Amino acid sequence: MNVEISDVTRRFGRTQAVAGVSMRTGTGVFGLLGPNGAGKTTLLRMMATVIPPSSGRVRLLGRDPGGYGPRREIRRRLGYLPQNLGYYPGFTVAEFVEYFALLKEMPPGRVPAAVATAIERVDLGDRARAKLRTLSGGMLRRVGIAQAIVNEPELLLLDEPTAGLDPEQRVAFRALLRDLGERAAVIVSTHLVEDVGAACSEVALMDAGKIVFQGTPDELTARGQGTGAAGDAPLERGYSAVLAAARSATAAA
Amino acid sequence: MAAAADAPVRQRAPRATSAVPLNAARLLGVELRRNTMPWILPLIAALFWFDSYRPSTITPPLWALRTFWNMGQGHTILDFAPFVAGVAAWMGSRDGRRGLADLVTTTARPRWAAQLAVWAATAIWAVAAYLVFVGVMFAVYAHQGVAGTPPWWYVAVGATAVTAFSAVGFAIGACWPSRFAAPAAAFIGFLAMFLSFQIGFSHAEGWALILPTNSHGSFDGSAQADAGIFYPWLPDLPIARIMFLAGVAVAALGLTGLPARAGGPWLRRAAAVVTLAGAALAGTAVGLASTARQAAEGVVIPALHDAANDAPITYTPACGRAAGVPVCVNPAYGRWLPDVTAALAPMLTEVAGLPGVPVRATQVAAAYPSGGSGPPQPITVDDHPAVLRMQIGLIIMPGPYGFIDQVRLLFAHAFVGAGAGSGSAVQQAVQAALLREAGIPFAAQPGLLANAGNLPGPAPGRATGPVYAAAQRLASLPAAARHAWLAAHLAELRAGQLTLADLP
Numbered sequence: 001m002n003v004e005i006s007d008v009t010r011r012f013g014r015t016q017a018v019a020g021v022s023m024r025t026g027t028g029v030f031g032l033l034g035p036n037g038a039g040k041t042t043l044l045r046m047m048a049t050v051i052p053p054s055s056g057r058v059r060l061l062g063r064d065p066g067g068y069g070p071r072r073e074i075r076r077r078l079g080y081l082p083q084n085l086g087y088y089p090g091f092t093v094a095e096f097v098e099y100f101a102l103l104k105e106m107p108p109g110r111v112p113a114a115v116a117t118a119i120e121r122v123d124l125g126d127r128a129r130a131k132l133r134t135l136s137g138g139m140l141r142r143v144g145i146a147q148a149i150v151n152e153p154e155l156l157l158l159d160e161p162t163a164g165l166d167p168e169q170r171v172a173f174r175a176l177l178r179d180l181g182e183r184a185a186v187i188v189s190t191h192l193v194e195d196v197g198a199a200c201s202e203v204a205l206m207d208a209g210k211i212v213f214q215g216t217p218d219e220l221t222a223r224g225q226g227t228g229a230a231g232d233a234p235l236e237r238g239y240s241a242v243l244a245a246a247r248s249a250t251a252a253a
Numbered sequence: 254m255a256a257a258a259d260a261p262v263r264q265r266a267p268r269a270t271s272a273v274p275l276n277a278a279r280l281l282g283v284e285l286r287r288n289t290m291p292w293i294l295p296l297i298a299a300l301f302w303f304d305s306y307r308p309s310t311i312t313p314p315l316w317a318l319r320t321f322w323n324m325g326q327g328h329t330i331l332d333f334a335p336f337v338a339g340v341a342a343w344m345g346s347r348d349g350r351r352g353l354a355d356l357v358t359t360t361a362r363p364r365w366a367a368q369l370a371v372w373a374a375t376a377i378w379a380v381a382a383y384l385v386f387v388g389v390m391f392a393v394y395a396h397q398g399v400a401g402t403p404p405w406w407y408v409a410v411g412a413t414a415v416t417a418f419s420a421v422g423f424a425i426g427a428c429w430p431s432r433f434a435a436p437a438a439a440f441i442g443f444l445a446m447f448l449s450f451q452i453g454f455s456h457a458e459g460w461a462l463i464l465p466t467n468s469h470g471s472f473d474g475s476a477q478a479d480a481g482i483f484y485p486w487l488p489d490l491p492i493a494r495i496m497f498l499a500g501v502a503v504a505a506l507g508l509t510g511l512p513a514r515a516g517g518p519w520l521r522r523a524a525a526v527v528t529l530a531g532a533a534l535a536g537t538a539v540g541l542a543s544t545a546r547q548a549a550e551g552v553v554i555p556a557l558h559d560a561a562n563d564a565p566i567t568y569t570p571a572c573g574r575a576a577g578v579p580v581c582v583n584p585a586y587g588r589w590l591p592d593v594t595a596a597l598a599p600m601l602t603e604v605a606g607l608p609g610v611p612v613r614a615t616q617v618a619a620a621y622p623s624g625g626s627g628p629p630q631p632i633t634v635d636d637h638p639a640v641l642r643m644q645i646g647l648i649i650m651p652g653p654y655g656f657i658d659q660v661r662l663l664f665a666h667a668f669v670g671a672g673a674g675s676g677s678a679v680q681q682a683v684q685a686a687l688l689r690e691a692g693i694p695f696a697a698q699p700g701l702l703a704n705a706g707n708l709p710g711p712a713p714g715r716a717t718g719p720v721y722a723a724a725q726r727l728a729s730l731p732a733a734a735r736h737a738w739l740a741a742h743l744a745e746l747r748a749g750q751l752t753l754a755d756l757p
Binding site: 045048068069073078090095099103105147 | 286287516519
C-alpha cells in the first residue's frame with residue numbers, strides 16, 4: 001500500500017480539523033471530495049509530511065513519517081501541489097522545476113531530462129524560459145503540477161489542481177492524472193466532482209473532518225439516485241445526497 | 254481499485270553519495286542566478302564611490318593614510334552592511350513571503366541545507382562585490398602611485414564583516430518571514446554600524462577594539478602612519494576581528510537550523526553546536542581584544558602575536574642634501590624629499606657651526622607613544638653624533654600651513670631643546686627667531702603652532718607678549734652676533750637654565 005492511515009486526528013488548538021480518518025490506497029487516482037472546511041487540505045498536508053497527526057497512525061510508501069530518516073525517504077518519492085502555491089517571480093519555469101528537482105535530491109544527471117519532461121507534460125514546453133511573473137494563473141498552476149511530478153513520485157498529492165485551468169487544460173490534466181495513476185498513488189483533493197468522475201478510480205467524501213463516504217465514483221453516483229438531491233450531474237447528486245445524510249445523522253446524534 | 258491498492262511499493266536504488274555535493278552545487282548555481290543581491294549593487298557602488306573612495310583622495314599618497322578613512326574607520330563596511338543585511342533578510346524570508354514554506358518543507362533536502370544555499374549565494378554576491386569594489390579602489394590607488402603596502406588584513410576584515418551582516422540579516426529573514434524583515438534588518442545593520450562608530454571614537458582600548466570601525470591605535474593616521482612602510486601591518490587585531498565576525502556569522506547561521514522544520518534531530522543538534530561554537534568564537538575574540546596593548550608598530554595581542562611580524566621592512570633610502578647635510582628618507586616618502594631638504598636647508602644654514610648641529614638627517618618610523626608619555630615629538634636631535642631623526646609619518650601632509658613650514662617649526666623646536674613640551678619662554682623665543690630667519694614671519698607663527706597637529710603644548714594666540722618681544726630683539730641682531738650668542742649659550746638654553754632676560 002502507498003498510503004495507510006488509521007484513525008488519524010489533527011487539532012489546531014480547540015479546532016479539530018481531521019477527526020478519526022482511516023483510509024488505504026495503492027496506485028491509482030484517489031479523489032478526495034468535500035465542501036470547504038471539510039478537512040481535505042489538512043489531511044493532505046499530513047500525508048505530505050508538512051504536519052504530523054495529533055493522534056493516529058500514518059504510513060506512507062511503507063514507512064512511518066514520524067521518524068526523520070523514513071520521512072526523508074518518503075519525501076524523495078513524494079510530489080505535492082499545495083492549495084495555494086507560491087512562486088519565485090524571478091525564476092523561469094525551467095529553473096523553478098529544476099529547483100524543486102534538486103530539493104527532492106534527484107540524481108543530478110537525471111535532472112535536466114526530468115525537468116524537460118515534466119514541463120512538456122503540463123504543456124509548457126514553449127514557455128520553459130519565461131519568468132514566472134509573466135505567466136497567467138492557470139500557467140502557474142501547471143508549473144506547480146510540473147514541480148510535483150518532476151521526480152516521478154510514487155505518491156502524488158494534489159490540492160485543488162484544476163483551479164484556474166481552462167476547460168481544455170482540465171481535460172488534458174485529467175488524462176495526465178490517469179497516466180500518472182498507472183504507476184503511482186495519486187490523491188487529488190477537489191471540490192469539483194466532475195474531475196473525480198473523469199479521472200478517479202476511487203473517491204472519499206469528507207465532511208467536518210471525517211470521511212463520510214469511500215468507494216468508486218459509480219457507487220457515489222448510485223447514492224444520489226432517487227433521492228431528489230440537488231445537482232446537475234449524477235455524481236453531484238450523489239455528492240449532495242451523501243453530505244445531506246451525513247449531516248442529518250450528525251444532527252440526530 | 255483493490256487490485257491497484259495491493260500493488261507492491263516500488264523500491265528505488267539508493268542514491269550515490271557523490272551526487273549530494275553535485276546536487277548542492279547545482280542548487281547554489283540556481284540561487285546565484287536568481288539572487289536579489291546584484292540588483293542592489295549599483296546603489297552600493299554609487300555610495301562606495303561617494304563615501305569610501307572620494308574622501309580618501311584628499312589624503313597623501315601613502316597606503317596607511319589613503320586607506321585610513323575607508324578601511325581603518327570601516328567606511329567600506331558601512332557602505333555595504335545595511336544593504337547586505339536587508340537583502341539577506343529579503344532572501345531569508347523568501348519562502349515564507351512567497352507562500353512556499355509548505356512545499357519546500359515536503360522536499361527531501363533538509364530545510365537548513367536549502368536555506369544555507371540561499372544564504373551562500375547571497376553572501377557570495379556580497380563578498381565578491383566587496384572584494385571587487387575594494388580591488389578596483391586599490392588598483393586606482395596603485396595607478397596613482399600610492400606608496401607602501403596595502404592593508405590586506407583589513408580587506409579580509411571587511412569581507413568577513415560583509416559575510417557576518419549577510420548571515421545576521423538572513424537569520425532575521427528566516428526567523429521572521431515577513432515583508433518587513435528586510436527593512437528591519439537594514440535598519441539594524443545601520444544601527445549596529447552607527448553604534449560601532451560611536452563606541453570606536455570614544456574607546457581607544459579594551460574590548461571595543463574588536464569593532465571593525467574602531468581605528469584607534471591599530472589604524473590611526475598618527476598612530477600607525479608607517480604601517481606597511483617601515484614595518485608590516487600587524488595582523489593581530491585583524492585576526493581577532495575576523496574571529497569575532499566569523500563567530501557572529503556562524504552563530505547566526507546556526508540559529509536558522511534550530512527550528513523543528515529545519516531538519517532532522519541530528520542536523521538540529523549540529524545547528525545547536527554550530528551556534529554555540531560561533532558564540533564561543535566571537536566571545537573568545539572579544540576576550541583577546543581586551544588583552545591588546547599598543548606597541549610602536551601597532552596593536553599587539555600577545556596570544557596572536559607572531560614575533561616574525563615585528564621585523565622591519567628593509568629598504569634602500571632615498572637621499573639628498575640640505576646645506577651640505579645628508580638627508581635620507583624611506584623611498585615611500587621619496588616624493589617629499591625635495592620638500593624636506595628645502596625645509597631643512599635654511600635652518601641648517603642658520604645653525605651651521607653651532608654645537609649639536611646634525612651631521613645628517615634621517616627618517617625614522619613613526620612611533621606611537623607609550624601610554625602617559627605625552628604626545629609624540631616628530632623631529633628630534635640625538636647627540637654623539639648629532640643626528641636629526643624625523644618621523645615624517647607624524648607630520649600632517651600636506652598640512653594647512655604647509656609641510657615645509659611644519660618641518661622648519663619642528664626642527665627649531667627640537668634644536669632649542671624644547672622636548673616633548675612647549676618649552677621654556679626663552680626656548681620659545683629663540684625658536685620664533687630662528688623661524689623668522691628661515692622665512693616665517695612672527696605674525697604667521699601662532700597659526701603655524703596651532704595647526705601643526707603633533708606639536709605639543711599650548712600655542713600662543715597672537716605674536717605678541719614678552720616671548721615675541723624677546724624674539725624680535727634676537728632676530729634684529731646681525732646674523733654674526735646672533736650666531737655668536739647661540740654658540741655661547743646653546744647648552745644652557747637646551748638645559749633650560751636661561752630666562753628671557755638673558756637674551757640680548
